[in-house]
Amino acid sequence: MKVVKFGGSSLATGPQLEKAINIVTADADRRIMVVSAPGKRQSGDTKVTDLLSKLADAVVDGTDTEPVTEEILSRYVDIARYFGVPTDIIDRLRRHLGDMAARNYPTTDYLYAAFMAQGEFMNAQLVAEVMAHQDINARFVGPRDLGITVTGEPRAATVTDDSYARIAQFELHPDEIIVVPGFFAYDKDGNIATFARGGSDITGSILARGFNVDLYENFTDVSSVYAVDPHIVKHPRAIRTLTYREMRELAYSGFSVFNDEAIIPVIQAGIRVNVKNTNDPEARGTFIAPTKDVNHHHHITGVAANRNFVGLYLHRYLINTQVGFTLHLLQILRKYNVSYEHMPSGIDDLTLIIDKGQLSPDKKRGITADIKAEIAPDQLDWFDDFAVLMIVGEGLYAQNDLLARIMVSLADAGIAPTMINQGASRISIMLGVPAEQADDAVRAVYELSCTHHSEVTQANKQQVSLD
Ligand SMILES: Nc1ncnc2c1ncn2[C@@H]1O[C@H](COP(=O)(O)OP(=O)(O)O)[C@@H](O)[C@H]1O
Numbered sequence: 001m002k003v004v005k006f007g008g009s010s011l012a013t014g015p016q017l018e019k020a021i022n023i024v025t026a027d028a029d030r031r032i033m034v035v036s037a038p039g040k041r042q043s044g045d046t047k048v049t050d051l052l053s054k055l056a057d058a059v060v061d062g063t064d065t066e067p068v069t070e071e072i073l074s075r076y077v078d079i080a081r082y083f084g085v086p087t088d089i090i091d092r093l094r095r096h097l098g099d100m101a102a103r104n105y106p107t108t109d110y111l112y113a114a115f116m117a118q119g120e121f122m123n124a125q126l127v128a129e130v131m132a133h134q135d136i137n138a139r140f141v142g143p144r145d146l147g148i149t150v151t152g153e154p155r156a157a158t159v160t161d162d163s164y165a166r167i168a169q170f171e172l173h174p175d176e177i178i179v180v181p182g183f184f185a186y187d188k189d190g191n192i193a194t195f196a197r198g199g200s201d202i203t204g205s206i207l208a209r210g211f212n213v214d215l216y217e218n219f220t221d222v223s224s225v226y227a228v229d230p231h232i233v234k235h236p237r238a239i240r241t242l243t244y245r246e247m248r249e250l251a252y253s254g255f256s257v258f259n260d261e262a263i264i265p266v267i268q269a270g271i272r273v274n275v276k277n278t279n280d281p282e283a284r285g286t287f288i289a290p291t292k293d294v295n296h297h298h299h300i301t302g303v304a305a306n307r308n309f310v311g312l313y314l315h316r317y318l319i320n321t322q323v324g325f326t327l328h329l330l331q332i333l334r335k336y337n338v339s340y341e342h343m344p345s346g347i348d349d350l351t352l353i354i355d356k357g358q359l360s361p362d363k364k365r366g367i368t369a370d371i372k373a374e375i376a377p378d379q380l381d382w383f384d385d386f387a388v389l390m391i392v393g394e395g396l397y398a399q400n401d402l403l404a405r406i407m408v409s410l411a412d413a414g415i416a417p418t419m420i421n422q423g424a425s426r427i428s429i430m431l432g433v434p435a436e437q438a439d440d441a442v443r444a445v446y447e448l449s450c451t452h453h454s455e456v457t458q459a460n461k462q463q464v465s466l467d
């Protein structure tokens with residue numbers, strides 16, 4: 001059995017959905033279909049999830065909700081019309097959105113989560129109806145029916161561990177396909193919470209583990225995961241196989257093609273993921289697996305840059321001798337419900353690298369004031385123009401001269417890294433670079449990786465012939 005997830009780009013229009021349905025019905029093992037909300041039809045278009053966020057803004061601000069509601073519904077009308085499905089489903093969805101606005105939510109964040117989840121909820125309803133209209137044995141099944149529960153932040157929820165046993169109990173009727181909305185589930189109080197953005201990948205992964213499937217196929221709009229974001233380098237090298245931990249590091253650092261948290265449930269169950277293209281379903285795509293062919297171990301697999309960080313630099317003499325200094329600092333962060341991503345340090349210096357999304361101006365002011373009052377650093381600076389460059393590959397640590405070559409490539413491109421972190425993760429090298437040079441840095445390291453790739457391939461061939 002397979003889980004098949006389709007991203008928003010694969011479901012943006014009637015013709016795209018038609019391709020997705022053909023893919024599902026072409027293989028009898030494809031029994032669990034996870035759908036995102038309709039995405040961008042072309043560049044510059046707006047995803048339904050972002051329109052729903054606007055609708056939530058209007059509800060919160062008490063402004064007119066009708067224009068954006070109609071814009072959202074028009075996306076579903078177009079798809080329904082393409083398949084000749086009676087449009088009474090749209091009236092149902094309109095009433096549903098109206099009901100949502102009339103409900104009470106524990107906090108504004110829960111309200112946003114509930115609205116943004118509707119893109120997937122409504123799409124799964126429509127897709128199931130379109131498939132039934134085509135005499136395909138398909139039905140809508142929601143996260144509640146499957147027993148998926150979540151905990152944590154309403155817009156960055158995590159699945160509870162007991163969900164998996166409930167999913168395993170779910171009874172799939174013989175030969176039927178279930179259509180499941182991605183991206184959201186309910187918490188123990190029955191409130192809707194979403195995963196982080198791009199989180200339909202996570203739903204697919206949770207179901208892959210819960211049903212213990214043979215393969216999780218993740219359909220998108222590219223034929224491979226590439227060694228670098230194709231927006232930065234044209235026609236980059238395709239990656240045939242990625243290990244779980246390579247994908248996790250690259251997804252975390254900017255490979256938006258697969259959500260970084262989505263890798264966790266499949267790792268726990270040892271299930272392979274196949275990233276494939278809805279527009280070219282015969283192409284092999286990229287496999288994400290526990291291990292890969294040893295011949296590929298010494299390559300730079302991929303390079304990414306993440307600009308979603310801010311740095312907090314602290315200087316105070318004798319930090320190294322002060323017992324509990326870092327504990328105190330982290331207690332201040334905890335008070336503001338902020339976690340940190342990385343913490344490079346020196347004898348008298350420490351930098352905290354924090355996800356931008358976690359810091360409102362108020363929190364930043366509060367953290368600054370508390371640190372000054374309680375820790376009294378000699379120097380405290382925030383810097384926003386910071387990007388983390390991640391160079392990833394299994395076995396990179398065994399390449400003695402690689403860091404030197406990377407530094408030379410960056411220097412040739414006029415880039416001076418402000419931070420180096422190698423060793424904590426044995427499969428990646430992390431460099432801090434100025435945000436405005438992040439793309440240039442990715443290009444420089446990618447070019448080096450192409451030379452490196454062919455050298456290693458050559459060496460492997462020689463090794464094989466010597467063996
Ligand atoms: N290294 C990469 N390899 C492939 N695609 C990438 C990479 N980095 C970023 N992307 C982008 O990810 C996009 C697919 O992800 P996403 O837009 O989330 O798709 P979906 O709508 O299927 O969920 C691609 O169109 C591509 O622009």
Ligand SMILES: N[C@@H](CC(=O)OP(=O)(O)O)C(=O)O
Binds near residue numbers: 197
């Ligand atoms: N629709 C949600 C969830 C998602 O996973 O979407 P996509 O598969 O289009 O990245 C979002 O935009 O975040």
